[in-house]
Amino acid sequence: MTNIVILTGAGISAESGLGTFRDEGGLWAQHRIEDVATPEGFARNPQLVHDFYNARRAQAAKAKPNAAHVALAKLEQNLDGEVLIVTQNVDSLHEKAGSKNVLHMHGALNKACCAACDLRWDAPMVMSPSDPCAGCDTPATRPEVVWFGEMPFHMEEIGLALSKADVFVSIGTSGEVYPAANFVAEADHFGAHTIELNLEPSAGASRFSECRFGPASSIVPKWVEEELNR
Numbered sequence: 001m002t003n004i005v006i007l008t009g010a011g012i013s014a015e016s017g018l019g020t021f022r023d024e025g026g027l028w029a030q031h032r033i034e035d036v037a038t039p040e041g042f043a044r045n046p047q048l049v050h051d052f053y054n055a056r057r058a059q060a061a062k063a064k065p066n067a068a069h070v071a072l073a074k075l076e077q078n079l080d081g082e083v084l085i086v087t088q089n090v091d092s093l094h095e096k097a098g099s100k101n102v103l104h105m106h107g108a109l110n111k112a113c114c115a116a117c118d119l120r121w122d123a124p125m126v127m128s129p130s131d132p133c134a135g136c137d138t139p140a141t142r143p144e145v146v147w148f149g150e151m152p153f154h155m156e157e158i159g160l161a162l163s164k165a166d167v168f169v170s171i172g173t174s175g176e177v178y179p180a181a182n183f184v185a186e187a188d189h190f191g192a193h194t195i196e197l198n199l200e201p202s203a204g205a206s207r208f209s210e211c212r213f214g215p216a217s218s219i220v221p222k223w224v225e226e227e228l229n230r
Contacts, residue, residue: 002081011172073098111144175202
């Protein structure tokens with residue numbers, strides 16, 4: 001029985017057409033992070049923030065999983081052990097590919113919540129500042145997405161999983177966003193073999209036991225086949 005914890009970032013979804021922070025001409029390049037991905041930005045201009053996430057939601061709804069997502073679903077279904085995917089992505093491509101054991105530490109575009117009463121529900125395709133909460137009727141609805149300055153979701157569950165992991169794999173992450181950037185150190189502390197699969201070395205590449213570089217759709221399926229054939 002092998003316990004594998006997999007952290008995924010924007011790089012795994014890039015080949016499905018979903019841009020990373022650094023893509024030129026992408027959605028992120030057209031906006032300042034401070035304006036669309038912070039509580040302060042939402043307080044200043046909720047319409048701008050909703051417009052931004054409505055566009056991202058529409059983009060994600062059209063996106064299809066690539067070979068990397070499909071391979072991770074295959075790993076979960078066939079491994080003699082447990083696979084947990086911890087994703088920084090707010091798309092649902094892991095679930096579309098068939099993965100079931102997924103924690104969205106930064107929330108999800110297809111979920112909404114109320115800033116007043118904390119009720120959560122499935123988000124409509126288009127949200128606006130005037131939408132009333134289904135629970136308290138307050139027009140304080142927002143995407144259930146973790147913004148800069150907010151605490152990521154599921155941290156206790158993630159910490160427990162890292163403490164039990166035999167293998168920790170980071171796929172398509174920059175290694176610059178905490179607390180996720182420190183997961184490799186946590187896993188290593190508890191004795192896990194640590195692997196980075198990335199297009200190019202991340203900021204924390206030197207902290208991993210093993211690194212492989214190339215497009216996610218190529219290197220992730222190859223690694224999965226190796227794990228399943230051990």
